[in-house]
Amino acid sequence: MKVLSVVGARPQLVKLAPIAAAFASTDHQHVIVHTGQHYDADLSDVFFSGLGIPDPDVHLGIGSGSHGIQTGGVLAAMDPVLAAERPDWVLVYGDTNSTLAGALSAVKMHLPVAHLEAGLRSFNRRMPEEHNRILTDHAADLLLAPTEEAMRHLSDEGLAERSVLAGDVMVDVCLRIRDKILSGAQAAPALPDGIDPHAPYLLATLHRPDNTDSPERLDALLGALAALPLPVALLAHPRLTARAEQHGIDLNRGSLHAGRPLPYAGLIAAVLGSSGVVTDSGGLQKEAFLLDRVCTTIRPETEWVETLEGGWNQLVPNPYEFSPAEWAGIATRPAPATPRGLPYGDGKAAQRVVEFLERHKR
Template sequence: MKILTVLGARPQFIKAAPVSRVLRENHTELIIHTGQHYDSNMSDIFFEELNIPKPDYYLGVGSGNHGKQTGEMLAKIEEIVLKEEPDFVMVYGDTNSTLAGALVAAKLHVPVIHIEAGLRSFNKKMPEEVNRIMTDHVSEFLFCPTQTAIDNLTNENITHNVFNIGDVMYDAVLYNKGLAAEKSEILKEHGLSEKGYHLITIHRAENTDDIHHMKNILDAFSKIEEVKVWPIHPRTKHKLESYGLDLSSVPNLKVIDPVGYLDMLTLEANALKIVTDSGGVQKEAYFMKVPCVTVREQTEWVETLEEDANILVGTDVEKLLAAVEKKVNPSYKEAFGDGKAAEKIVELIKG
């Protein structure tokens, strides 16, 4: 088979690594990197650490409004699909890169493989939700990470070639966590001790595009006494600067540049708690058995909410503080498969 894989953002690089490793044993894969994440700390380092082959095509689209960004991707991906004539186009998750790859393939009658299909937050104000729904409805193979995702698709009358294969991010964590423990020096570099800090990641537009949300989040962080480590997303940093919000006023806050995958796994594994609005980080927290506080009103990953493994708080200051301070001891069930999703995907595509 000849597979054309479309990637554009950090979580997609992580998800693609185990699948590419298995796929390339017997098949041809070409990678398009749209450039949606173009900062080297958000992109290049993941290809290096995860041993993902270098992209065959780099589109350099960069950031921008949704219409402009997606439109540029559509035009450039279409040229490549017409040239390469792949058997399938493979997309991951819910970014604009995902939607662009899926739409191009569907219009050119190339079957779409959607990995991480069936997720729903039921909030269409989130651009990711729109991307997920549209991608699922044009896909030929839909690989779901959980039974909840299967149920969501069934409710939308999508039942053909739908499979619960577990979560490819779990594959990646199992494969790399030992390597991270062995190689990462991130704790030493920043003077951090095991279970001596909270880890923060904030980047979702629903938070960063709202000054009141960001003020509430920083207000809550100011009242958390423990050390807080924040590998800050470039877009989040730019938004805070545009709002005139000063992170230096938050006590015990270490703001650091974005980190690579192995360093991120190390920061997650050794945190007291993780405070995030990222879907991927919610799952990684669950895989690492570290309690999570999610700064959103909904989550696609409802499995993580059992036994307070993950607590939804929105941007309410008091809820956020209470969740960070709450003593929890979740059991962390095997809700995301057995770590062999990549093998199942390749076997099912082969037919």
């Protein structure tokens, strides 16, 4: 069996790591195509080296651009790759422009498509990720759902017959890295200047367009983070850095200490060392949950609704609307006493993905 994986952004590279490892223990051929959607070394290269992923077989070098330009660029570049490889499966990951373009190119060439992380829904049609994931789910032949909730969404959309519960491959890699860190086999993360790793701190990220494109909103959000009573390690995504520079907004003020994005193992170590997380990232919400750290999500909704159970995650779309004391109480709240359960699986999802692809191969 030949499987061609299409990846292009940081979260997809993390998901690729356990999938690549699972394929490496079989006789199957696994071809990796990197679209180059994330071309910054902090969001791409370090994940290949840090997670032991084989170098891509094909690098399309698409780079940045509007959603239409980026999606169209990947779509055009994928056609000759798929024509040459003719895989048994085209495996796409998550909700990016690379995912939609990879799926659409395969469908047009009558190649079977499997969608990893199928069935997630935010029900926010302003999010480009929501368009990508819905369109990909309805185009794909096999839907590899991470949770029971995702399975319900797929059933509600008439896709139950194509859906299987695989579990979440992010659990596989997150728990593996966590165990290495706790055993002392992983070096301490390079936190931003001004953050003492041995003292309480919060870890923060912001990158979504709804939070960064309006200078007024971005300034208000950063002001809320800067007013918190604990130091805040802000891992600045290139989008955040660009928007802040464009609008003359200072990322270092008050409690805020900005630094570069971390390699995945460094990120996990930073979460483990923190008192809590403040983010608009879907992946980081789940990683905080898996690592027993409270998360405050700067969005009105989340695809990972399981993290909300018991108060492990709390949605606060407009933190600047709270009084400083109320906001500080939310962001620095203690971890719940209630157990969080295992809604995302047992850490063996990648093996199940390979088995499902074998079972459903045409």
